Amino acid sequence: xxxxxxxxxxxxxxxxxxxxxxxxxxxxxxxxxxxxxxxxxxxxxxxxxxxxxxxxxxxxxxxxxxxxxxxxxxxxxxxxxxxxxxxxxxxxxxxxxxxxxxxxxxxxxxxxxxxxxxxxxxxxxxxxxxxxxxxxxxxxxxxxxxxxxxxxxxxxxxxxxxxxxxxxxxxxxxxxxxxxxxxxxxxxxxxxxxxxxxxxxxxxxxxxxxxxxxxxxxxxxxxxxxxxxxxxxxxxxxxxxxxxxxxxxxxxxxxxxxxxxxxxxxxxxxxxxxxxxxxxxxxxxxxxxxxxxxxxxxxxxxxxxxxxxxxxxxxx
Numbered sequence: 001x002x003x004x005x006x007x008x009x010x011x012x013x014x015x016x017x018x019x020x021x022x023x024x025x026x027x028x029x030x031x032x033x034x035x036x037x038x039x040x041x042x043x044x045x046x047x048x049x050x051x052x053x054x055x056x057x058x059x060x061x062x063x064x065x066x067x068x069x070x071x072x073x074x075x076x077x078x079x080x081x082x083x084x085x086x087x088x089x090x091x092x093x094x095x096x097x098x099x100x101x102x103x104x105x106x107x108x109x110x111x112x113x114x115x116x117x118x119x120x121x122x123x124x125x126x127x128x129x130x131x132x133x134x135x136x137x138x139x140x141x142x143x144x145x146x147x148x149x150x151x152x153x154x155x156x157x158x159x160x161x162x163x164x165x166x167x168x169x170x171x172x173x174x175x176x177x178x179x180x181x182x183x184x185x186x187x188x189x190x191x192x193x194x195x196x197x198x199x200x201x202x203x204x205x206x207x208x209x210x211x212x213x214x215x216x217x218x219x220x221x222x223x224x225x226x227x228x229x230x231x232x233x234x235x236x237x238x239x240x241x242x243x244x245x246x247x248x249x250x251x252x253x254x255x256x257x258x259x260x261x262x263x264x265x266x267x268x269x270x271x272x273x274x275x276x277x278x279x280x281x282x283x284x285x286x287x288x289x290x291x292x293x294x295x296x297x298x299x300x301x302x303x304x305x306x307x308x309x310x311x312x313x314x315x316x
Contacts, residue, residue, distance in 0.1 A: 008285070012297050016286045019296055020213065020258060023288065026051070027212045034222035038097050038128065045098065058105035060112070066145045073138045073145075074123040076101035078112035079154075085116040086158030086188060086314035087150045089143060091174070093165030093290075095223030096127045096135050107293065107303065115311045118154045120146055124170070127227040132238065135166075135227070139174045140181075147184055158314045160189040161249075162306075165261070165289065166223070168195020172240040172268070175248050187249040189313030191306055194255045194289055197241040197268040199224050200233035204263035214289040215260045241268055245275035250316070252280045252309040254302065256287025280309070 030051050033041060041050070048054025062077040088111055092099045101121040108119045124138035143161065151157050163171045171190060178184040198205075201220065208217045228238065236243035241264070251272055255265035265281070273279040282305065284291065284298065292302045 008298075013286070015296050016291075016298055019294060020286060020288055023294075024211070024213055027214070032212065032216070032219065033098075034218050038126075038226065042098060042126075045103070046100075055100075055103045056106050057102060058109045060109055061102065061105055066142055068141045068145070070137060070141060073141045074101070075142055076105075076108075076121045076123060078108050078117075078119040080112055080116055080118065083116045084118050084154045084156055085311070086118075086156050086160060087146055087154055088115065088117040088119045088191075088310055089146050089159060089161045090119055090121040091124070091139055091161070091163035091167035091170045092121060093163060093167040094126075095219075096132075096166045096227040097223060098126070099166075110303065111307055111310060114307050115314065117160075117310060117314070118150075118156075122170075131226070132228050132231060135170055136173050136177070136237070139170045140177045143174045143178055144182060144184075147178070147186065156314075157186070158188045159186070160191060160310050160313045161187050162189075162191025162193065162310070163195070164193040164292075166196055168192045169197060169199075169240065171195070172197060173237065176236070176240055176243050176245075179247060185247040185249075188316055189309060190249050190251040191309060192251055192253050192265070192268070193292065193306070194259050194261050194265060195253075195268065196220075196261055197239060197264045198234075199228060199239045202241075202261070202263035202267065205260050208260040213258055213260075217260065220260060241271065245271055245277065248272065248275070248277045250278035250280075250313065252282065252306065254282045254284075254292070254306065256284045256289070256291050258286055259289045259291075261289065 044050030066073045101123040112119045122142040125134040161171045205220050253265050253269040269281045292299050
C-alpha cells in the first residue's frame with residue numbers, strides 16, 4: 001500500500017483555502033439540487049444558464065454506438081491520429097442522475113494527447129428515468145466491447161478504466177462484473193477519483209451534514225434515492241465496497257479531505273490493497289469534491305498525476 005503526497009507550496013495552500021471559502025458562499029446562493037427537478041438541472045447544465053458554464057465541446061470527439069444483445073450504448077471517443085499506447089475507458093460522474101460524456105471533453109482530450117490513449121467515455125443511461133442497474137449494465141456492455149475490440153480497433157490490449165464520483169463507483173462495479181461474469185481481470189489500471197463505494201452511506205457521508213461543498217449529506221441521500229429502489233444498499237453489486245476485490249488491477253485513489261466521500265475512498269483503498277491489488281492513495285488537504293477541475297494550481301498537478309498513472313499503466 002502506497003500513499004503519495006504532492007508538494008504544497010504556501011501559495012497553493014492559500015489558493016485552495018480561498019477557493020473553498022468562495023465556493024461555499026457561491027453555492028449558498030443556489031437552491032440545493034435535492035430540492036429541484038433533475039430534468040431542469042440537466043437543461044441548465046447544457047445551456048450554461050445555471051451555476052455551471054456551458055460544456056466546452058471538443059471538435060476531436062467522435063460519437064459512436066456500441067451494439068449488444070441487451071441494447072445499444074452511446075460512447076464518446078477520442079482517437080489519436082498516430083501512436084496509440086492503450087485505451088482509457090472513462091465513466092463520468094454526476095450521482096447517476098446528472099452528467100454526460102461530453103461534459104469532460106477538455107480533460108479527456110488532454111488524456112488522449114498526453115497519454116497516447118484512445119479514450120472511450122460511456123454515455124450511460126441516467127436515473128431516475130433509468131434506475132439501478134441501468135447505468136451499471138451500460139458500463140458493462142461498453143467494457144466488454146472495449147476489451148474485446150481493443151486490439152483490432154486500436155492495436156493494443158492495454159485498457160485502463162476510470163471515472164469520477166459515481167463514475168468511480170461504476171468503474172469499480174464494472175471491473176467486478178467483468179471478472180465475475182466474463183472471466184476478465186486484465187485491466188491495466190484503475191483511476192478511481194473520489195468514488196462512491198458504499199451506497200448505504202459511509203460514515204463521512206452520514207456525518208457530514210448540510211454544509212454544501214458540491215456535496216452534502218442530503219445531496220448524497222437524494223442521489224442514492226434517485227438511483228436505487230428497494231435494493232439492499234449493501235448488496236455487493238450495488239456497493240462494491242462489500243464485494244470480493246481479489247484479482248483486480250493496480251489502482252490510483254484520489255480524494256480531498258473536505259469531500260463527504262472521503263471515507264469511501266479511504267475504505268476502498270484499504271480493501272483494494274488488502275485483497276492483493278497494488279493501490280496508491282492520494283489525499284489532498286482542504287480539497288473538495290470535483291477539485292481536479294477547479295481553476296487552481298493543485299487541480300493542474302492532480303490531473304497531471306492521473307495522466308502519469310494512466311501512461312505508466314499502459315507500459316506495465
